[in-house]
Amino acid sequence: MTQRIPFVLFGATGDLARRMLLPALMSVRERHADYQLDIIGVAGSRFDDESFRAHVVEILTKDKRCSREEAETFAKTISYLSGDYHDPNLFDALAARVSPDERPIVYLAIPPSLFEVVIEQLARAGFDEHARIMVEKPFGRNLADAQRLSKVLASHFRPEQIFRIDHFLGKEAVQNLLVFRFANSILEPLWNRNYVSRIELNMLEAFGVEGRGAFYDGVGVVRDVVQNHLLQLLTLLLMEPPLAMSGRDLTDQRTKVLQAIRPIRPDDAVLAQYRGYRLEAGVADDSSTPTYAAIRLEVNSWRWAGVPVFVRAGKGLRETRTEAVVEFRRPPTLIFGTGEGEQHQPEPNAFIFHFKPDGRIELLMQSKVPGPRLISRPTMLTVSSSDDSARSDDAYAQLIDDVVRDDQTRFATQESVEAGWRIVDPVLEAPAESTYVVGSDGPREADRLVADVHGWYR
Numbered sequence: 001m002t003q004r005i006p007f008v009l010f011g012a013t014g015d016l017a018r019r020m021l022l023p024a025l026m027s028v029r030e031r032h033a034d035y036q037l038d039i040i041g042v043a044g045s046r047f048d049d050e051s052f053r054a055h056v057v058e059i060l061t062k063d064k065r066c067s068r069e070e071a072e073t074f075a076k077t078i079s080y081l082s083g084d085y086h087d088p089n090l091f092d093a094l095a096a097r098v099s100p101d102e103r104p105i106v107y108l109a110i111p112p113s114l115f116e117v118v119i120e121q122l123a124r125a126g127f128d129e130h131a132r133i134m135v136e137k138p139f140g141r142n143l144a145d146a147q148r149l150s151k152v153l154a155s156h157f158r159p160e161q162i163f164r165i166d167h168f169l170g171k172e173a174v175q176n177l178l179v180f181r182f183a184n185s186i187l188e189p190l191w192n193r194n195y196v197s198r199i200e201l202n203m204l205e206a207f208g209v210e211g212r213g214a215f216y217d218g219v220g221v222v223r224d225v226v227q228n229h230l231l232q233l234l235t236l237l238l239m240e241p242p243l244a245m246s247g248r249d250l251t252d253q254r255t256k257v258l259q260a261i262r263p264i265r266p267d268d269a270v271l272a273q274y275r276g277y278r279l280e281a282g283v284a285d286d287s288s289t290p291t292y293a294a295i296r297l298e299v300n301s302w303r304w305a306g307v308p309v310f311v312r313a314g315k316g317l318r319e320t321r322t323e324a325v326v327e328f329r330r331p332p333t334l335i336f337g338t339g340e341g342e343q344h345q346p347e348p349n350a351f352i353f354h355f356k357p358d359g360r361i362e363l364l365m366q367s368k369v370p371g372p373r374l375i376s377r378p379t380m381l382t383v384s385s386s387d388d389s390a391r392s393d394d395a396y397a398q399l400i401d402d403v404v405r406d407d408q409t410r411f412a413t414q415e416s417v418e419a420g421w422r423i424v425d426p427v428l429e430a431p432a433e434s435t436y437v438v439g440s441d442g443p444r445e446a447d448r449l450v451a452d453v454h455g456w457y458r
């Protein structure tokens with residue numbers, strides 16, 4: 001029998017719902033026949049059930065990702081409640097539609113400034129006992145704020161009811177990184193400070209703030225993607241092997257990585273803004289909000305001490321690419337030539353984990369140039385190909401299904417959120433110190449961070 005589960009979507013008319021959550025909810029419906037989510041959108045715009053369904057069909061068919069018929073079938077599972085989140089009557093109306101005893105899932109895709117009021121109202125309306133709450137990032141504006149919000153949540157909901165979503169943890173390629181690390185025993189002896197010379201994470205985006213200027217300008221790149229997505233991704237690269245791939249030990253191992261990272265020294269961060277950002281709708285004329293960050297991190301753990309970790313994230317850059325590079329030490333002496341005068345060291349071996357636009361894993365090796373001489377050249381091995389069709393909304397679909405199954409494994413814990421804020425805290429209020437041209441590789445100033453490690457990984 002198909003189980004029916006109420007799914008309340010606060011922020012149903014917003015950007016995240018349009019681009020990610022509604023497509024994800026449709027995939028959930030297609031993939032899982034054992035349950036059906038009865039979706040109730042809750043937002044300020046004045047729709048009724050019928051006009052909201054038409055709005056959803058329009059969104060889902062716009063880029064031809066599904067047929068009108070499929071979208072209409074999905075839209076039948078959706079209803080809508082209009083009102084202001086400050087108005088208690090809205091929550092009473094919601095409680096009249098959804099029985100809290102059905103363990104509804106409540107997704108808060110709303111501006112961070114409204115979390116508190118919505119949490120309080122949900123609790124007052126009786127959702128505190130059984131509802132499962134999905135909370136979007138960024139969770140708070142800084143450490144103190146995250147701790148305060150956590151107290152508000154914890155005063156009404158038990159830990160097992162709270163799911164702090166970071167969609168990077170639901171990405172297929174990110175899951176593959178975990179399997180790659182812990183299902184291949186040959187890697188473990190190499191995965192430490194004795195063999196690895198540096199780690200680099202890049203989240204480069206060729207687009208700007210895409211209509212989200214008002215939100216982004218109060219947040220900036222560090223709060224938007226570094227404190228959450230990139231630090232969570234780093235935990236999977238650097239963590240100790242957990243006892244099992246689910247449960248508390250996995251989340252604890254992830255958190256320990258963040259707890260071992262030193263708060264960023266201001267000199268170890270370069271923050272910049274793309275030219276023309278101030279002209280974006282919703283952005284202040286004199287904004288100094290950074291849209292680019294390059295950061296050098298230090299991990300004070302037995303395994304990683306001394307291995308520099310570089311994180312770069314930015315909008316308005318030359319290309320869209322998210323990847324992690326694990327670079328190994330160079331051979332101790334040069335015994336083969338590399339052609340071209342034979343003076344250069346061969347490039348060091350490296351694993352490159354791609355997350356966007358695809359999920360390949362590559363290994364850079366050296367091999368012999370055919371011919372009479374012993375000359376080496378780089379050879380890229382693709383060790384794991386990817387499902388190129390994997391999209392970001394698939395990650396949300398995965399995580400929504402996890403909540404249905406009460407599985408916290410792929411969610412951020414409060415401890416990891418706080419550890420993340422502790423790391424970025426010293427640079428949170430720092431202004432962009434330079435600008436860069438849209439379509440470039442970012443500010444040249446960032447190169448100083450990698451001066452001692454032969455520059456950024458190409």
Ligand SMILES: NC(=O)C1=CN([C@@H]2O[C@H](COP(=O)(O)OP(=O)(O)OC[C@H]3O[C@@H](n4cnc5c(N)ncnc54)[C@H](OP(=O)(O)O)[C@@H]3O)[C@@H](O)[C@H]2O)C=CC1
Nearest residue numbers: 011012013014015016043044045084085109110136137138
């Ligand atoms: N957009 C993205 O790519 C991402 C967003 N997030 C997070 O998701 C959350 C939502 O972001 P996003 O969708 O971009 O935000 P939007 O500003 O696009 O959407 C906000 C939503 O909240 C509703 N809303 C706001 N104030 C009220 C109110 N007082 N009463 C009733 N409804 C209200 C809006 O309804 P209406 O307009 O109908 O009034 C709208 O549905 C944020 O926490 C953000 O950090 C996380 C990752 C990526």
Ligand SMILES: O=C1O[C@H](COP(=O)(O)O)[C@@H](O)[C@H](O)[C@H]1O
Nearest residue numbers: 167168205224225229322356392
């Ligand atoms: O959370 C966010 O993520 C997106 C990038 O996510 P992806 O899965 O498409 O790579 C980013 O563009 C956005 O600014 C940020 O809020």
